[in-house]
Amino acid sequence: MIVIEHEERLIKRTEQLLGQQVELVANLSFSSRATVLRLRVAGGSTVIVKQHVSEARFHNEKLALTSLPTSISPELITASNGIVIMEDVGDGPSVANLLLANDAAAARNALQSWASSLGKIASHTADEPFGSAVSKDFEHCMRAHADLSKLWEVPLAGAQINELRRIVTSLKTPGPYHILTVSDAACPDNNRVTADGTVRLFDFEYAQRGHAAVDAAYILAPFCSCWCVAPMPSPVTDHMYAAYSAEYPKAQSQEFRNLSIAAAVVLILPGLLRSSIKALEGVTTPQSQPPYSALQRCYLRLDWLSNQDAVAPEFAYFARRLQERVAHRIAIPDISTYPAFVDC
Template structure:
């Protein structure tokens, strides 16, 4: 802790003290620190494991674009660490969704969707800037854009099905090959990489995002799917009142159409959204299915949160209607019958802010 404070203080030219641990992760330590002048800053220090170094580079490069996140006050690639402006204690989108004010929750969701869409649209001409910044802070790890995670997930699914004693339907391999191509080349835009509710601050000045550890350019559909599913890869997953998901998806789409006019075409939009839904359903299945032998909460400490089985069943139910991928949809129905059919868990409830009225 002391070495982090000394390095961060030297970086910004002031003594830092009174560090408060804000949680961080296995890859990073996040501290709120007092400055000698009576203000405060956020210090984020990373480990030296390969994945930690990649996250450092993504955070430093992504935040240095100066879009939607806190201002970068200094970067030390050797420690490595960043010093950022302190955005204060604004509520997160998770706070309002898990609260008791439906109007605040609806307003927060719309602000989140519009903010993400505006960020995506404004970022379209700045891809070369991110590549340049990545090179500046590179610690020897490939960028997230060079990580074929969608293809790797798609390739991993058949083996998981075998382990669950489910025979892959005819045509699944071909469909998974299509699903696995959904990356950053179809309508690419910038994303911090983890736009989950707890990383989305609802401030008086609008949406501000934190956690840029997976910052990259990817298809806008992969971000838009967070509106429809909702929150494709997050722990704060419940159901929304009728029509709410469509409204927030529409708010996001209205912003990105300005950068990509072709997305105003419903056929183009819906096809992209269906593929993105399949991508994130494969991702959830690959991540969570091996861990459902003993069910448990999706987040180790935050409450309320659904269980892994609740989320998987919810994802499979939604993907079972993807007619564009009939073999994949059949696979989802098989998982619902042969795997989830034995689970004695309640259906995924609605968000507490809406009185648990989901759809």
């Protein structure tokens, strides 16, 4: 555990690392996991300083910024003792911003560029010497499966447990699909869409060695673990996956596509559990557009899971049972696609 510096002390530490005075522009911290500052340096340009609470997350971020091309991620300036200093990619729109706006063409282009960036990351890190170990841990996903069963009083079947174990074993044995996965950096708000249309990702604190399908899952089940989840038009998803596959040709196989869907099945479970708990507590109000309430996110994730018979039939059945239990206890809310695609 790293002791988070007070803002002023963190600025002093940054000055020591850079060898120059800096000026605070803004505190961009968004959670208790890290302190994030935008600082002005000599010459008037700005940098981003991020200090992690977790030493492991500091090393994850450092590994990603060291490994990835700066065309799709911030340039690493220096990293030491839990502090990462990186290029400031600016205040441009994120993919999430464009999805929540009203320009369908801009949103489609940004999504394809975002998927292309994920594909470039997969290709760029496929041959990196990360060793054979896979860091990604799916234990919390397996616990969420059991907790969902208890919460909604839907008994677990042995076939479901075996199917989950089979998927997790496949993901923890990546073989030819071993890359540096970016995890939360794949969420639609952890990026900037640049003037030339390129999408540059950031927030790599959960980047780990693992199966490429873990990142591709965010394309086939768009933003499966993120807050900004909503129905995506099928043609848009197909174009995203085509853009990803063009950069990472291994994704063109049916085997990989099925593994990516299976990965999404697993990754959805923790978010589904959190949404279910909040929905039952009645602490959320349905929204007319994203970001949706916990209840609406619960329905969205169950709806996607219930249609995955081809890859995960036991989980599809489990999801349909959960849907019955949810509908029995809570009114089904209205849900529409992203504002950018409402008129498409």
